[in-house]
Amino acid sequence: MLDTNTLKKDFPILEMKVNGKDLVYLDNAATTQKPEKVLAAVDTYYRICNANVHRGSHTLSDNATSLYERSRESVAKFIGAKPTEIIFTRNATEGINLVAYSYGLATLHAGDEILIGGWEHHSNLVPWQEVCRKTGARLVYTYPDNQGLFDFADFCSKLGARTKIVAVGHASNVLGTIYPVAEIAAEAKKVGALVVVDGAQSLPHLPVNIKQLSCDALAFSGHKMLGPMGIGVLWLDESLQESLSPFLTGGGMVLEVDENKASWEKPPHKFEAGTPNVSGAVGLAAAIDYIKTIGIEEIRKHEIELSSYALQAFADLARGFQNLRILGPMDATKRTGLISFHMQGVHAHDVSAILDQRGIAVRSGYHCAMPLHTHLGIGPTVRASWYLYNSQADITALVSGISDAKKILLA
Amino acid sequence: MLDSFTMSDQLYRDEFMSIFKSGANYGKMVDPSTSAEEVNKFCGDKITLELKIANDIVADAKYTGLSCAVSKVSSSLVTEYAKGKSLTHLKGLTEADIFAIIGFDLTENRKQCALVCFNALKKALHKVNNEYDQRN
Incomplete structure (x- = not known):
């Protein structure tokens, strides 16, 4: 077991009393508490590094850009990916919406199917309902067995030529079950379906390597893994990044703009419209460092x-x-x-x-x-x-x- | 910096629990004049309120549905309060009035649970109004 008496001291909020009692915080699947190192990283960023990224030609902007891009590298390393495959979002929900809108809306037609887990959080369910509503595609559910485990036979019976997207949560936020994403992806690939994984409940708790998962997209949130709220990650396989149109457009993601059209930056920047959450990314990198220190x-x-x-x-x-x-x-x-x-x-x-x-x-x-x-x-x-x-x-x-x-x- | 919250929620005490266990006004009504469904925004639980109205006075009020103790106790108290009151009087009630009627100290989140029956009541009264307008 970890030495929790020592670890707790790293988290100022855990010293609190609630209703006159020592706080026993057992709502980590909703959000986790933040260690001093994450709080300090965010604080320091605003105190001595704050500037807008990528566009400024002054020292502070340069430093902020370096910090932001180093955070991207840190996230990439944590999941065995390339930095260019890491798209910063607000949260896992936004990452899934990006795939739903950029891929789902653009490619699905009436009669197509999206196969999702019956254990999904609304974040990996409602965006697909919207895609279905707008394209005429159909949502198909594979529910877990009566122990809450993956029902491989049921999944296979629902997977077919019509299945264009398989969207599954790596771990259920209700049952706790860890689902076999690699096996799911292997089957899905046989029918050519895109595999989207909601990693919000797995990334904070399990070693996750995208090469082993063999999925096409993986979304997760920083705040569930000791990082700040408002920063999330979408890992998107390189091969998809070029072909997908951006979900959000505006500043920061364009190369050239004339009165009628615009051309996009290279990925991942083309998927990050507007001023990004730099302090959030820096805080997330600090959280990953903290997790790595413990292992x-x-x-x-x-x-x-x-x-x-x-x-x-x-x-x-x-x-x-x-x-x-x-x-x-x-x-x-x-x-x-x-x-x-x-x-x-x-x-x-x-x-x-x-x-x-x-x-x-x-x-x-x-x-x-x-x-x-x-x-x-x-x-x-x-x-x-x-x-x-x-x-x-x-x-x-x-x-x-x-x-x-x-x-x-x-x- | 706050290092402690005060214990504001001493809720599950004798008076509250006795109303909870009595389940006053819980149940279906034969031939209600109107009814309304309301979802608790806090959690998704749903209750159905039924009213019997005679001469613009609520003669009877009952509720059913899945709900927590706060929602149940509040529904019992609000339905009890509504009985014998005129529609005009009930339409004029505010959330503050409802909290006064309920009388228990509630946390911010649980206030949603306490208002479910009141929101259903507002819906039901609105329905009665519309029906009246259509008839006339």
């Missing part, structure tokens, strides 16, 4: 140990409470560091409010995955999600809080 493999190990501990504690709790349903696989190695659960007769918001009174921050609701909840036949769920700074004591506090909630709400 993504070590983080993964730590999360597996915490998940095993939590799954056992939840199983013990469920023995005395038949109405507690734990979602997703019971094998910690098959999931990321989160558990969502449903308590029959008890509303998720009430559980999270009672946990909040104990200083425990969790998320309740549909977690931007309403079709999955409908498929599972359940209402809102409570989700607790951990990261490198969480300890077994945090999980113990959570389980004890859930016991209290049960006593209060079902007494």
Whole structure:
């Protein structure tokens, strides 16, 4: 296990008291807290480096450009990609929208199909619904099996000549399940479909290398991996970058403009219209440095140990409470560091409010995955999600809080 | 710098829980005069409000649907309040009035849960108005 007592000291917010109690932050799948190094990188950028990038011929602009481009290199290295393949966006959602609009809208026709996971976050679902609405293409779902694992047979039965895009989340933000993107991509390639991966829930928690994933596009968010909000990444395979038209146009992405038309910069710049979020990119690079110092493999190990501990504690709790349903696989190695659960007769918001009174921050609701909840036949769920700074004591506090909630709400 | 929040939410206490458990006015109505559905913007939960109206007075009010304790308790209190009140009076209610009627200390997010029934009530009253306008 990681030394969480020491690690927690790197995160100023974790020193806080909430409702008079020590903060137990278990909402990492929504957003993670930021270490001092990330806060300092953003602060320093604005204090001594701030200028607009790429266009200025003065020293500050030059420095800002170098920092921005170095951040791009840092992200590229983290996922085994080339810097030119890294497009900075606001978040994973924007990255997926870019592919949906630039590729989906431009290439799909009536009768075509987009095959997506039944576990998708709305970010990797609603953009495709829009593409379908505008092109006449059809959205086809492959749902996980009853353990929440990938249903390979179902996926293959739905994949065919009509499938033009396969869009899947690498890890579910509700079930926690890690999906076999490389196998999915291998099958999808057989029918010539483009493979788009939502990596928002995997990049912070697992070693990810785009060469091993064999997908065409991978989107993720900085704020879920210790970086600032408002910075995201779309990795787009080189071969696609030239052929795709930009999603957003304007300043910063053009070569020449006359009264009637414009020509585009080389990728990735042609996909980054307007002044970019330079401090965000710098903060994300600092977050990646921090993750590297600890080691993504070590983080993964730590999360597996915490998940095993939590799954056992939840199983013990469920023995005395038949109405507690734990979602997703019971094998910690098959999931990321989160558990969502449903308590029959008890509303998720009430559980999270009672946990909040104990200083425990969790998320309740549909977690931007309403079709999955409908498929599972359940209402809102409570989700607790951990990261490198969480300890077994945090999980113990959570389980004890859930016991209290049960006593209060079902007494 | 804030290093601590005060405990504002001492919600799940006796009075609140007894209203929650009583489930007052929860259920379907036979032959309602009007009804309206409302989604909680905070989470996507949905409730249906039914009203029985006689001589521009709410004779009965009931609600159904999936909702949290805050939404349920608020719905029980708002439907109870609505009974015997004139449509004109109910149309004049503001969110502040509703929070006063509910009387519990709510966090910003949970205020959405408390307003679901009120929003359904506004919709239902609007519907009644439109129907009245169409008839005349």
